[in-house]
Amino acid sequence: EVNTILKKSKEKLIAARSLRIAPHKDDKILSDMNGLLLWSLSKCYLASGSDYFLIEAKAIAAFLLEKMIRPDGRIMHRFIGNTAEILGFLDDYSFAISGFLKLYEATGDEIHFKTALLMQDYLDKHFHSDGGGYYTTEMNDLPLRTKE
Incomplete structure (x- = not known):
């Protein structure tokens, strides 16, 4: 009886949801956030030895290598x-x-x-400031760039 009530309730919810406009889905992938996640999952693997963390870290690394990092070391911000x-x-x-x-x-x-x-070599060639530190963006034709 409880399962029947739950099933009917779920059907009503699905029907009601189908009447409204679906919210926007943010499906972009950012390289900075994935770099942080790669570091965190690798650290979790080192701390726990759990293969789950290593499998996920390797999947992120493979995605970044295949889709976001160019052969010369340039990385793209968003996928x-x-x-x-x-x-x-x-x-x-x-x-x-x-x-x-x-x-x-x-x-x-x-x-x-x-x-x-x-990536570090690319960063040094295209972001390094002669006065020390790094610019936040790659060298281009802009007269001014911010620096950290």
Whole structure:
């Protein structure tokens, strides 16, 4: 009897939901947030030894490598609609590099270390300030850039 009531209630809810406009779904993927998650999952694996964390970390790393990191080390900021777009910012590089280094620490797989080095080389060439520190955006034709 309880299962019947629950089933009917669920059907009523689904019917009512179908009458309203669905809310906007934010389905973009950001490289800075995924870099932080990569670092965190790798750290959780190191602390717990749970394969769950390692499997998820490797999946994020594979996605970043396949979809968001270019062969020259350039990272794109956002992936949406099957397209990586917007040049990466300083935070994108910083968090992704940290994430790949932590995953290297967790696995010993040199591809993660090499990926971090490749991104760091790109960052040094295109974001470094001669006066010290890094700009938040890549060099371009703008007369002024912010720096951290």
